[in-house]
Amino acid sequence: MKSVPEKQQDRTATAGSARQIRLREQLTKAVFFCTASFAVIVVAFILLFLLRDGYPIFAAEGILPFLLGPSWAPTAVEPQYGIFPLIAGTLLVTLGAMVFAVPLSIGCAIYIAELASPRVKSILKPAIELLAGIPSVVYGFFGLIVLTNFIRVTFDLPSGETWLAASVLLGIMALPTIISVSEDAITAVPREYREGSLAIGATRWQTISQVIVPAALSGIAAAIILGIGRAVGETMAVLMVAGNAAIIPEPIWNILSPVRTLTGTLGIEMGEVAVGSDHYSALFGVAVVLLVITLIINLSAVAILRHLHEGRTARPGKKPLIPSHISDGIITIVKAAFLVLLLILLLAATPWYVAVLIITLAGAWYYGRDRLSRGQIETISFGLIVASAIIVLAILIIILQDIIINGLPALSWEFLTQPPRDLGREGGIFPAIVGTLYLVTGAILIALPLGVGAAIYLVEYTREGRITRIIRTGVDLLNGTPSIVFGLFGFAFIVLYLNAGVSMIAGQITLALMVLPTIIRTTEESLKSIPQSLREGSLALGATQWQTISQVVIPPAVPGIVTGAILSIGRAAGETAPIMFTAVVFSQRFLPDSVYDPVMALPYHLFILATNVPGSATNKYGTALVLLLLVVGFYAVAILIRTHFQKKIRG
């Protein structure tokens, strides 16, 4: 009813002064441009502040001695700041994780894309989304309680906190990334290749292994690189199970040695360091190195995927990114590397008879395979592929059942509504639940306008060109930044420089920066899915650009935007590293009075209970379960909204 007079007013205004309207349009555009530049500014600020606080150590030690120094002993009488063991630790853990995750993921991706029936697919795909949704501190908790214990008993060690544990856990965490990106790549291989190969009389396995996977190779490579990025940047899980001794394993393939990563070092030491000391500066130096490594990794993956995407729309006739002889070479190298690595690891870690068994099997395969018929090879290969899918599913089930079965007894009205007592062994987690909700609410309130604004600018106001490229690169960089680096930045910039102190608002801003790329990307996608004809129809009626955007484009895009926002909330709710130094305290009897007070948060509470408070098994599991339910709940709502509106659009 009310809109009628408003509309009329609009019309008189239109008639009145076109200049005024033009001015208003330009102002709107300028506002959106600012939100879009924000991502780039943040990246610049992060780099600036890390370098500013890290600079003294580079100046004092020199860049090369800092990078290659053999000993990291910042609290020794004569402190030593050589991060080589940390870099080595990061590389080794990541390598191990990939040896574990790559074959499993590719097998699983092939299964989903090529072999699974629609029904099995409809179970497996959400399962993998769920695996991606489990917060890293929950992985760490599971690893600490179950995995390290298993390793300790199996190998008869004093402690199971080892390189092996960290690699397995990181491998599990990298699975969903590698699986979903590879599956996309495999599914995108044109049908004609498949039919062409089958029509020649190749078996399904020959078609998969010799045509489809090679054609999807660049996408699979990007998937693996993204998985590596995820593993290198992960903090909490790896810190909880790696043992954290800053040593290089002796001998180098001893996977039962403890190791320490770059991220782990930051997670452990940042909380206790004196601000402004050499040690403080050295930690920022570590963060710079970490950031540079992850940014290179992520940018190369993004570059490959973007090239693929453009190639797909420009097919056919376009040459593949990787020429075939090189890709054949890559495949051979990867195969050889895997064989060697696997052998080394097996020889080093398992009892000798297992190693002998495996070598025998490998040998039998190598010599026997020419004697096997194509059908037999296909059966064996499909068996392995199905097995990898089953293993992935089993991993998820094991983790979930462990946390649910052990966590359920803790859940009670009191647990959910009382503050903790006796260092969290008794009482509940009410302040932590509320604190987490406060943090994510604040984060989304900050990130949503910025992210949506940036996406509107990118999709509606510009053509693809240099400016969008710079902004997109900024968003990609932000997306690839490890969460612990956000934590350090939040501490250096918001807590110290802006003098906000350890406070809720500092955590909210830090989390907001972290989820910004997700919001931008999901909003962009939903805006792009609005048909161009709607925009043209509106503009053809004489509507201004902003009227078109606000009244024609945005309304149908809202479900997509909301989905992205809820996914971001879920992600933010499970994060520990960004809030660890900026916003949280372990124990607090009362709720915070203002945004300048620190808060409790579920992930941090779980982290401290798991690592610092002996003997509170029930409450630990209870906290893990509540956190898991909260995060999964957010994801479930997001997925429901998505499917609901997809159905509605289809009819």
Place this chain on the structure above:
Amino acid sequence: MSESAIITTQDLNLWYGGKHALQSVSMHIPKNRVTALIGPSGCGKSTLLRCFNRLNDLIDHVKITGEITLDDENIHDRKTDVVSLRKRVGMVFQKPNPFPKSIYDNIAFGPRVHGVRNKTDLDRIVEESLKRAALWDEVKDRLHDPALALSGGQQQRLCIARTLAVEPEVILMDEPCSALDPIATAKIENLIDMLKEDYTVIIVTHNMQQAARVSDYTGFMYLGKLIECGKTVQIFEHPKEELTENYITGRFG
């Protein structure tokens, strides 16, 4: 039909879900001849063609009844190995679909998957196949260049060579020239003429001049049914059915 048939269908029906796409098709494909399938688009030509090498198996919710025999063996028999069936019945698609590999590797792909490892054998097969597909002279100096760098017509002849390399008995061609220019089309038509000495060719086309030029036998399909089938000369000059005559004289389609 007087000549000996290599493929025979008997009361063949096919449904895509609820859609009855082939309705009681019975026909003979004579050996070492070129048979053309013509008819308006959507009448089921491709569907019928894809039955002969069971490529429709890849599509969900397809139901087939009736019988197809290749050399008197039922191709839907449980004993029949679909992989060796496809080796005997090769196919060239509407849009050239070389793999994203080198020219050489495209041709060698088939022999390799069928177990040929020896380098000299492979070299020989590649050369012969390319020669038979009249492509050898154009590519012999750049066998290891990517196949996707070839022109459309060359890509299609490469796909034919790729099919020849596994020495099939029957070659199915689904509108092989529809994406090509007239010169490339003429080359492929010449090629088909040479191929029938050694192979049986079944070609789908909606270009009637092409059917008349290259084929010995022609089948006319309409709305999922095989309306009429016989010697090309007879179909084009004295069609028995009114529908066929209307189509050929361009009164519809």
